[in-house]
Amino acid sequence: xxxxxQWPATLVQxxxxxxxxxxTVEGTSNPNLYWYRQAAGRGLQLLFxxxxxxxxxxxxxxxxxxxxxxxxxxxxxxxxxxxxxSGFYLCAWTVQRYQETQYFGPGTRLLxx
Amino acid sequence: xxSVSQHNHHVILSEAASLELGCNYxxxxxxxxxxxxxxxxxxLQLLLKYFSGDPLVKGIKGFEAEFIKSxxxxxxxxxxxxxxxxxxxxxxxxxxxxxxxVFGAGTILRVKS
Numbered sequence: 001x002x003x004x005x006q007w008p009a010t011l012v013q014x015x016x017x018x019x020x021x022x023x024t025v026e027g028t029s030n031p032n033l034y035w036y037r038q039a040a041g042r043g044l045q046l047l048f049x050x051x052x053x054x055x056x057x058x059x060x061x062x063x064x065x066x067x068x069x070x071x072x073x074x075x076x077x078x079x080x081x082x083x084x085x086s087g088f089y090l091c092a093w094t095v096q097r098y099q100e101t102q103y104f105g106p107g108t109r110l111l112x113x
Numbered sequence: 114x115x116s117v118s119q120h121n122h123h124v125i126l127s128e129a130a131s132l133e134l135g136c137n138y139x140x141x142x143x144x145x146x147x148x149x150x151x152x153x154x155x156x157l158q159l160l161l162k163y164f165s166g167d168p169l170v171k172g173i174k175g176f177e178a179e180f181i182k183s184x185x186x187x188x189x190x191x192x193x194x195x196x197x198x199x200x201x202x203x204x205x206x207x208x209x210x211x212x213x214x215v216f217g218a219g220t221i222l223r224v225k226s
Binding site: 036044045049059101104 | 147214
């Protein structure tokens with residue numbers, strides 16, 4: 001069966017520091033991968049998605065970037081964190097087929113101080 | 114652009130009360146519809162989904178949702194809630210051949226025992 005991992009689970013970082021959050025999927029090949037940010041009262045905002053290695057689509061211009069160096073690995077990065085980057089970051093995957101469901105990882109809670 | 118509206122941000126019910134959470138979307142084409150649930154301290158998980166066919170969809174834990182195309186709605190229902198249904202519920206919509214889910218802001222349900 002497929003599983004999705006995210007780490008770290010919690011992260012506290014100072015303003016201006018770099019960020020790297022990792023997401024990996026097991027048990028499937030060539031998934032679509034997604035990064036979301038969840039903010040209280042605002043649901044989930046799609047940040048990036050990828051349909052293949054090196055292919056990244058950005059949904060919201062901001063201080064973050066994403067990369068997909070391997071088929072089942074998706075990384076969310078920042079060179080310099082802002083206070084407003086605090087939040088709960090979720091990775092999701094789906095099979096590249098018609099009428100498929102997105103499945104979510106456990107998330108990373110990021111606090112920028 | 115697509116948008117999803119969830120009408121109530123906070124709902125408080127007593128056990129055994131009936132539940133209906135509203136969800137409306139704005140997109141004129143064919144859509145896939147989802148309800149996700151996030152129990153306290155747990156992953157976001159799929160409650161039910163609609164792709165095509167019978168507009169009344171049954172999900173896990175006694176939940177159901179009805180797709181009414183003319184009203185652009187996909188309301189979630191449960192005849193009798195339990196304390197364990199306390200969670201945040203998210204409605205999400207995807208264009209039929211699209212890659213991206215658009216989420217509503219979420220509804221926090223608290224069930225009093």
